[in-house]
Amino acid sequence: MRTIMLIDMDYFFVACEEIKRPELRTRPTIVGADPKEGRGRGVVMTCNYVARKLGIHSAMPISSAYKIAPDAEFLPMDYPYYERKSNEAFGIIKDFSEKTEQVSIDEFFIDVSSKVNNSEDALLLAGKIKSSINSEAKLPCSIGISSTKLVAKMACEKAKPDGIKIVGEEEAAKFIWPLSVGELYGVGIKTRERLEKMGYGTIGDLAKANIMLLMKEFDSFGIELHNLSNCIDTREVIENYEVKSISKEYTFEKDTSKDEEIIKSIRKLSAEVGKEISGKGLSYRTVTVKLRYMDFTEHLHSRSIRPTGNAGDIEKTAVELYRENVDKGKKVRKIGIRASGLLDYKNQKLLFG
DNA sequence: TCTGGGGTCCTAGGACCC
DNA sequence: TCTGGGGTCCTAGGACCC
Numbered sequence: 298m299r300t301i302m303l304i305d306m307d308y309f310f311v312a313c314e315e316i317k318r319p320e321l322r323t324r325p326t327i328v329g330a331d332p333k334e335g336r337g338r339g340v341v342m343t344c345n346y347v348a349r350k351l352g353i354h355s356a357m358p359i360s361s362a363y364k365i366a367p368d369a370e371f372l373p374m375d376y377p378y379y380e381r382k383s384n385e386a387f388g389i390i391k392d393f394s395e396k397t398e399q400v401s402i403d404e405f406f407i408d409v410s411s412k413v414n415n416s417e418d419a420l421l422l423a424g425k426i427k428s429s430i431n432s433e434a435k436l437p438c439s440i441g442i443s444s445t446k447l448v449a450k451m452a453c454e455k456a457k458p459d460g461i462k463i464v465g466e467e468e469a470a471k472f473i474w475p476l477s478v479g480e481l482y483g484v485g486i487k488t489r490e491r492l493e494k495m496g497y498g499t500i501g502d503l504a505k506a507n508i509m510l511l512m513k514e515f516d517s518f519g520i521e522l523h524n525l526s527n528c529i530d531t532r533e534v535i536e537n538y539e540v541k542s543i544s545k546e547y548t549f550e551k552d553t554s555k556d557e558e559i560i561k562s563i564r565k566l567s568a569e570v571g572k573e574i575s576g577k578g579l580s581y582r583t584v585t586v587k588l589r590y591m592d593f594t595e596h597l598h599s600r601s602i603r604p605t606g607n608a609g610d611i612e613k614t615a616v617e618l619y620r621e622n623v624d625k626g627k628k629v630r631k632i633g634i635r636a637s638g639l640l641d642y643k644n645q646k647l648l649f650g
Numbered sequence: 651t652c653t654g655g656g657g658t659c660c661t662a663g664g665a666c667c668c
Numbered sequence: 669t670c671t672g673g674g675g676t677c678c679t680a681g682g683a684c685c686c
Contacts, residue, residue: 319657330654338653339653339655340654340655342654356653356686357652357653358653359654360653361653400686401686404686409685482684484684485683485684488683518660540657541659542663543656543657544655545656583678585679586680593653595681596681597680598680601677601678631655
């Protein structure tokens with residue numbers, strides 16, 4: 298039987314800020330967009346539990362958060378710093394297992410099957426990992442333990458904050474079945490609504506559903522839903538981090554249809570994407586422009602060119618794509634530039650000789 | 651009330667090649 | 669005159685996650 302842990306850093310960005318300024322621990326603190334006295338357009342990235350007690354949460358419009366707590370501490374993102382702290386935590390985790398996988402900046406899977414024999418062992422090990430991260434990186438975290446990635450992840454949700462939860466293979470179904478379908482990892486708003494319409498409110502309902510019915514509604518995703526809701530999940534913990542695309546986006550302070558203003562942003566974003574690509578020694582094949590209009594409709598326009606490391610071609614292609622495709626009848630809210638089809642230096646050598 | 655930025659994966663139609 | 673499959677690439681859109 299496998300033993301998989303999901304280690305998730307609690308309120309990560311704000312926890313990082315609290316290291317620099319411990320006095321923030323007792324104050325509602327928010328990392329995210331500039332609230333601009335309630336007129337800001339962004340959202341809350343994360344906030345500490347003092348702020349959560351007031352009703353503030355991730356993804357909430359920053360203007361709403363400002364309305365609730367104008368005196369809260371509002372901090373901008375310091376991504377390079379969070380990345381350093383993330384690497385520090387990952388380094389500590391790697392000391393405990395050779396089989397590790399970074400899921401996001403603040404989440405890590407590890408497979409410790411070869412290190413533990415029973416749940417007591419697993420709990421002991423998780424406790425050690427947790428206290429190492431706590432004492433060395435000065436960061437709080439929660440750990441979910443089970444025999445599959447899915448249940449480890451869902452156990453971790455229930456362990457938060459600052460906790461450890463283990464769910465044995467035998468108890469897995471009993472653990473997830475009472476939860477609502479929306480809590481199943483991989484089920485978002487759209488799928489939840491469709492499932493509820495079909496009469497499935499809990500994961501248990503879904504687990505007992507007729508698989509033919511699920512396939513009729515969701516095709517192959519129906520089989521996946523059936524498997525996951527029955528705790529069937531054979532996905533391995535795999536260390537395989539290869540970035541697939543690099544993008545930058547910008548939301549205008551006011552929706553605009555002015556070409557000069559939009560193209561100016563395209564140039565700036567293209568340069569930033571280009572800088573990151575050359576910094577990583579990558580080349581790219583495809584440039585994509587994303588336009589979000591004032592009515593929130595979103596359109597992507599992409600073009601593949603010969604593989605190149607030339608950052609200037611991002612801007613050139615992006616401006617072309619914009620001019621060819623923009624809907625002049627609607628103001629633009631957000632612009633995004635993405636480079637994909639990335640190849641690393643080794644492969645470039647193969648291609649270009 | 652007002653809705654970010656950075657990603658991944660999947661699907662589907664059309665082009666194109668054999 | 670009508671008619672194949674199989675495979676891959678490209679583009680656009682959609683869902684989801686943190």
